[in-house]
Amino acid sequence: MLTKVRLKRGIRVIRPIFRVAIMLLMVGLLTLPAYATRIYGGYYTAARIANLRNNCNTYEWAKQQRTTVIARAKAWVAKSDDELWAIVPGQDLPRCIDVTFDRLTTGPKFLGCLNCGKKVLKYGTYPYEPDFINKPWKLSCPACGAIFPTNDFGKYYQSGINKAGVFDPAKADKKLLYNTTHPDPKDPLYKYGVDDGYGYIDKNGRSYRYIGYYTWKYWDNIRNGLSYLADAFLYTGDQQYAHKAAILLDRIADVYPTMDWKPYADRGWFHSDKGTGKGKIQGSIWENGTAQRFADDYDKIISGTVNDDALYAFLKKKSETYVLPTTKGNRDLFVKNIDDNILRCAFKAVVSGQIFGNEGMQQLTAAKCAVALNTNPETTQWLDWIFSPTGGAIPKTIINQFDHDGSTNEGAPNYSVFLGIEITNIASLLDDYPAYTKHNFFKEFPQLSATFTLAYRWAALGIAIPNIGDSGATGLVSMHEVNVQFMAKGFRYTNDPDIAIAAYRANKNSAAGLGRDIFSKDPDSLSRIIKQIAGKAGPRPIGGYLMSGFGLALLEDSNGASGIALANNYGRTIKHAHPDMLNFDIFAFGHWLTPDFGYPEFATDWPNNTEWSGSTLSHNTVFVDKHPQKEIWSGHTQLFKQLKGFGVFEIDGKKAYPEIKEYRRTMLLIGGNNDKNAYVVDIFHVEGGKDHVYSLHGPPGAVATTGLNLIVQPSGTYAGENIPKGALAKTDFPIGYSYLYNVKRDPHPPAQFILDWKANAGYRGLTAQDDVHLRMYALNQCNDVALADGDPPQNKAGNPENLGFVLMHRSGNELNSTFVSVIEPYEHSPFIKSVKRLDDGKGSDISIQVEKTDGSMDYVLYNSSSQKITRLKNGMNMTGTVGYINTLNGKPQRGVLVDGTSLNYGKMHLHQKKEITGKIIKMNKETSGGGWIWVDAKLPVDGTLNGQQIIVDTEYDRDAAYTIRSAARDGNLTKIYCGPICFVRGQKGNKYLYDFDEGAVFKIPLHAAWDK
């Protein structure tokens, strides 16, 4: 393989050598240079470019792309060579991304507009959009229309162009610095709004940096112009585009080494630099995008710069007019300038940290530069750097940050998928560059493959991703993170049929357009393969699943918008996640009905975030001993079963409150006779501590109560009558209490009561005709119960103004609480007639009777000490953890027993083994090769375990529950395959750390079902 690739590369290099040799012979020189300048970059090879241009002549869609690309380049290709050359500014044209933000000031950080003040802040983080053609060097305020700066900066700029052809403030004519509408020096407005590049300084000494902001956008404009020209050359092969792009690139290369953001950061100005003050044209984070685009555009046009004598003559002439850093005059010198002063310069900046963004970004920058350089040994060395533990250290990042779902140490979906996208971009780029053979990411790290389907798997019913942590918005129904082309790309690089099937389903059960590759000879071949594989697999199956890597337990009763789903998130509560261990949301009638707040007003140190939307109390979970949950990696699965019309999970979240004995939630989703009749049973067990508050909120809308005697608290908040809304929690009341207002309280609540939320018209598209409710039957004794309003983030489109909360409070010494409720989403009229708790209401042996309007009766039995028998007066009995019996006229219709040995009623008798237990004897300890476990127990190998969970006992942070894909006998052992995953959770020195250890005990809870 290696030789073959080298041969291929050899051929590629020979051609230019011959040309140069012939040329040199012709001019009478007999010695060859040590190397010959390459014709092509590493990505846009002759074959790729030829395929693209052929496709543009063959396919209508490709033709359309070409038309668009040509139209975009039109204004840029019309510019003269001189104009393009002069457009590139140097280091001394100041730049920043906010007009007034001041990192050093002790006063307000933002001032807004010089004319209308804070009004402009409503127009977003970056409110100004310059018009380069009609209003050069001006910014117009979108709020008041005022235009700044008031001076003719363009003229001033021109007066400052020095011998090197760049702006030098010391040389510029200061006499030009006046307000052009008030040109009389005696006029008090003569200097008003004048910006010399360092901002207009007001009477308080604060600067308004209109030119700085403009220059940021001005560079963006140049970068876009370069890309438009490069694309136009790529699509057409017309050298005029490459010629114009080359002028920009050569000029950028002249100034790029001197570009440094730091002097401006030192003035307190703002850019995307993580506060480090590092960067080049941009702050260190965004510079990645800039350097990547330069490298990519260079790669696109390099083959268009052969035999362009006019280009080299032009550049030579410029070097005679100005003092330029490099010699000009031929293609070798041009290529050397870009190689040295863009590619090598950017790579050096990556290594030094001057270019440094989120993990994965700078490594992609290094890869793009290396591939564009396409010159060994450097290209290989740079790509090696990506893998080096002291360099880009991507393997270390993957090992420490990824879980087996392809998500990372971030708990919010959008943040959690980001690293996978970045790293798979590097991985696919290397895959497309066969000259580099040292690593294959996809084979070495199977976690990466899971990244491609991650977002789709998050989607409840295949349509709605829960708004977990700093993601989405309150009750937003969206598939925002799902990108079908990203999924198709995953299939291209991994050949994993599961990815093809997921892509097809996510693309509305179609392969049309999936993985279309304009650089391929047969651009739609992938789509045809996907269709072949996925067409056979059919649409998304009904039923939820467990994502134990990310931490999402999903139960579903059917599929699509008419289905009902229950999503419990129990993964990371760190970083952009919230301290919301065991929080849940119910999706029904196309809406989230216990909606997570989603993205905060500002994902930063902002009181509404730190004390409310990012607190424990604002989530549907239990708040213990008046302090938020501890930030942890994950809860631990105890049970997970999804059968037809019945699902249950039990998750242990104790690590979030390590000082107490139990913090465990068991939830069931029980389907009825049709899709629209499914309800949730919630059993939340909290043992230890002195104060428990069960918090739940429904959809926005009025809350009706039955059974409560509510007394209105005349003022204040849940924190107290005298504590106003939004007061900051210090020591006198817990975090979150002051954000709950309009408090009504029953100080002596009954053991059972009913709440009913009616969702407001206008909530995420609900109309007045929709009549969607959420009803809660609370079935446990509390000290007091309060209702209150709480506001989700107010600056997000579509978020409700407020939501109704219920707070069930218990207090006492050595508290042992089991919060029990039945939650029924319904449309128009409820399908549940009554709910009763049949046990004594004290212990953890719980029996619930649910009477339905169709005359049938459900019984839900739960017994946490599953050795003890549960007996009901009607003769039902269970030895087990979870039982469900549906009856009609006193006769059993359906029964399910989970993790138990018997369930009996009338003629229904379920008997089985409770669970399979044993020890892990060995496991695959590598990152590649798949999730193989060998256990000492003789497991059934007839396929009955496939899809069930093997739950391994572990003391470590991650959930060690895995879905069994297959089981087979291996000598005295059983060999279990848990899919293309690995068990590595990190690395200490040279040793891997695992989710669990060999020798650990495991259980596979069993279940049995009975139908009439």
Ligand SMILES: [Zn+2]
């Ligand atoms: Zn304004």
Ligand SMILES: [Zn+2]
């Ligand atoms: Zn949240």
